[in-house]
Amino acid sequence: MRSLEKPAARTYDCSHAAPPLTTHVKFGALVTPLLPAPLPWVRCRAIALALVALIAAACSTSSAQRATPFAPLAFDTKARALVGRMTLAEKIGQMTQVDQLFLKDTADIERYALGSILNGGDSDPVAGNSLQAWRAMYEMYQGRAIRTRLHIPLIYGVDAVHGNNNVIGAVVFPHNIGLGATRDSALVRRIAEITAEETRAVGANWAFAPCICVPQDIRWGRSYEGFSEDPALVAMLGAAAVRGLQGANPIDRTHVAATAKHFAGDGGTSLGSGIDKRLDQGDTRVDSATLRRIHIRPYIDAIAAGVATIMPSYNSWNGVKVSGDRHLLTDVLKGELNFNGFLISDYKAVNQVHSDYKTAIGISINAGMDMVMVPEHYQEFIALLTELVQEGRVPMSRIDDAVTRILRVKFAMGLMEPGYDPHADHALEQRFGSAEHRAVARQAVRESAVLLKNERGALPLSRSARRIHVVGRSADDIGIQSGGWTIFWQGKAGNITTGGTTVLSAIRAGAGRGTQVTYSADGSGAAGADVVVVVVGEGPYAEMKGDRLELALDASDRQALANARAANSPVVVVVISGRPLDIAPVLADASAVLAAWLPGTEGGGVADVLFGDYRPTGKLSFTWPRSVDQTVRSAAGRDPLFPFGFGLTYQE
Numbered sequence: 001m002r003s004l005e006k007p008a009a010r011t012y013d014c015s016h017a018a019p020p021l022t023t024h025v026k027f028g029a030l031v032t033p034l035l036p037a038p039l040p041w042v043r044c045r046a047i048a049l050a051l052v053a054l055i056a057a058a059c060s061t062s063s064a065q066r067a068t069p070f071a072p073l074a075f076d077t078k079a080r081a082l083v084g085r086m087t088l089a090e091k092i093g094q095m096t097q098v099d100q101l102f103l104k105d106t107a108d109i110e111r112y113a114l115g116s117i118l119n120g121g122d123s124d125p126v127a128g129n130s131l132q133a134w135r136a137m138y139e140m141y142q143g144r145a146i147r148t149r150l151h152i153p154l155i156y157g158v159d160a161v162h163g164n165n166n167v168i169g170a171v172v173f174p175h176n177i178g179l180g181a182t183r184d185s186a187l188v189r190r191i192a193e194i195t196a197e198e199t200r201a202v203g204a205n206w207a208f209a210p211c212i213c214v215p216q217d218i219r220w221g222r223s224y225e226g227f228s229e230d231p232a233l234v235a236m237l238g239a240a241a242v243r244g245l246q247g248a249n250p251i252d253r254t255h256v257a258a259t260a261k262h263f264a265g266d267g268g269t270s271l272g273s274g275i276d277k278r279l280d281q282g283d284t285r286v287d288s289a290t291l292r293r294i295h296i297r298p299y300i301d302a303i304a305a306g307v308a309t310i311m312p313s314y315n316s317w318n319g320v321k322v323s324g325d326r327h328l329l330t331d332v333l334k335g336e337l338n339f340n341g342f343l344i345s346d347y348k349a350v351n352q353v354h355s356d357y358k359t360a361i362g363i364s365i366n367a368g369m370d371m372v373m374v375p376e377h378y379q380e381f382i383a384l385l386t387e388l389v390q391e392g393r394v395p396m397s398r399i400d401d402a403v404t405r406i407l408r409v410k411f412a413m414g415l416m417e418p419g420y421d422p423h424a425d426h427a428l429e430q431r432f433g434s435a436e437h438r439a440v441a442r443q444a445v446r447e448s449a450v451l452l453k454n455e456r457g458a459l460p461l462s463r464s465a466r467r468i469h470v471v472g473r474s475a476d477d478i479g480i481q482s483g484g485w486t487i488f489w490q491g492k493a494g495n496i497t498t499g500g501t502t503v504l505s506a507i508r509a510g511a512g513r514g515t516q517v518t519y520s521a522d523g524s525g526a527a528g529a530d531v532v533v534v535v536v537g538e539g540p541y542a543e544m545k546g547d548r549l550e551l552a553l554d555a556s557d558r559q560a561l562a563n564a565r566a567a568n569s570p571v572v573v574v575v576i577s578g579r580p581l582d583i584a585p586v587l588a589d590a591s592a593v594l595a596a597w598l599p600g601t602e603g604g605g606v607a608d609v610l611f612g613d614y615r616p617t618g619k620l621s622f623t624w625p626r627s628v629d630q631t632v633r634s635a636a637g638r639d640p641l642f643p644f645g646f647g648l649t650y651q652e
């Protein structure tokens with residue numbers, strides 16, 4: 001196979017030492033200085049915005065980039081005129097998002113004039129998990145919505161976070177941690193375009209992506225949803241994902257509204273402050289300058305890219321729930337950063353704002369939350385918010401602002417066009433899971449692989465080898481190599497979707513004609529092989545289920561590695577994981593180590609690197625710690641096993 005070259009080199013300035021207060025990223029992204037508060041923001045903001053506008057004009061090169069980003073403000077007059085015709089019940093309906101799993105009656109979409117439906121984790125069509133069933137479900141709900149008095153369609157959201165990953169047969173791309181290792185914003189944009197297309201194929205017009213968290217402690221279960229521990233790299237790739245998902249302005253029927261999430265500080269919580277005294281949904285205890293420099297920084301680029309919606313986070317900032325923090329949601333996000341799309345809460349996140357639900361709703365809406373992912377007890381939510389308005393505890397001006405924001409986005413997505421068609425574009429089915437889309441995913445797998453060690457010419461594998469022995473439960477498992485948020489909320493080991501290629505299948509397909517490829521999960525049968533490829537990794541997980549206090553390889557992988565090592569053949573280790581794992585104890589046993597992260601359905605990309613058809617170019621977007629006590633990025637004086645930016649390649 002001809003050597004597959006990576007596109008022309010890109011430059012990316014990410015000086016990883018604690019970045020100066022003003023962090024600049026080249027490469028087409030906006031050069032957006034971020035200065036710490038407090039400053040006379042009116043003056044500074046005017047300068048910053050002028051600078052951003054100036055640089056944006058200078059940086060944009062392609063015609064697509066020259067297209068103005070999504071600009072809902074252009075529809076402000078139309079939105080306000082429509083708000084002027086709405087009853088309070090219709091306004092509050094627009095602010096209500098319901099998970100279709102909990103719809104008591106489809107007629108409730110009309111009865112309450114609901115503004116949005118989502119399929120949260122594990123919320124599948126009752127008719128089963130197929131493109132056709134998803135599309136029929138969407139069309140049924142959307143058909144109800146346009147029968148309401150004002151015929152306002154649903155903005156319909158799904159967690160398409162690495163492809164349209166809920167639907168069997170969709171292409172599943174590498175999770176963001178792998179895309180961070182590519183440093184390839186053009187590739188990330190293309191992946192997002194395909195994700196949008198395969199999402200629209202089922203009708204949904206809104207993706208709860210990209211996650212632009214900046215994980216600072218890889219023991220957090222959502223680390224793999226982050227592009228990097230470095231805010232500038234996250235900013236660059238997050239903006240690329242927004243542009244790919246949304247396309248030009250306005251958003252057409254092959255693109256979707258994007259969601260920058262979870263604002264702010266989701267990746268900076270302190271161990272012990274989260275669920276089960278771990279990290280997820282915990283408290284981010286940093287000063288304002290640090291919050292801005294690390295966790296808010298990527299939102300500046302996402303907003304400049306025109307992101308339609310932003311999802312405030314579960315976590316707290318210095319003890320205050322962000323989803324009820326008026327300073328962050330209104331003063332900073334909507335004021336200083338000039339975000340004019342709408343804020344969608346996280347799943348039941350409003351409930352956490354106060355022990356009394358009605359009080360929690362009032363605090364969050366007054367803080368600036370525009371739409372609430374209730375998503376189950378929607379009648380209660382609607383009744384309580386109605387009471388709050390009637391009691392004067394939530395001003396009508398806040399309701400009108402929220403609904404105006406929501407409708408501006410719907411206008412800018414073309415949902416409000418006269419004669420809006422509630423059907424999905426059935427022609428998109430032909431490209432769903434297509435070979436063309438899978439080829440892009442395979443390229444992403446190639447570029448995301450990071451070569452950590454390679455001695456005695458262990459890699460690339462020889463195509464004249466007599467026998468290659470492959471080991472490990474993660475070697476032949478689409479579910480493990482796809483990770484969480486794949487078909488199931490938590491993901492699941494096993495053959496969970498169609499059209500994928502496991503690492504073992506890919507090695508078999510890529511090996512030389514005379515090479516025998518054998519396999520055992522436990523490492524038995526390795527004796528006599530020319531080389532043993534041991535695939536170790538983590539089982540799938542999502543959110544709080546993935547919080548870990550240690551990062552050791554699991555016992556079955558350690559045993560399989562020991563069995564392989566006993567065979568006295570060269571050992572190549574491939575790591576399939578959502579974060580750097582504790583491999584220091586086994587590093588000496590391996591002649592080569594390749595980090596493949598969570599590659600998704602196209603395991604062929606791993607084999608392309610193993611056989612040298614693609615020379616590895618991936619660079620770590622997270623520091624690889626020597627031990628678990630180094631997992632916190634700011635850990636003083638840590639001496640990592642492999643530093644941020646590390647990655648080897650093959651000699652010419």
Ligand code: GLC
Pocket residue numbers: 119120121159208261346347
């Ligand atoms: C989850 C996640 C969020 C996701 C939402 C809808 O709890 O925090 O990332 O978009 O709920 O599934």
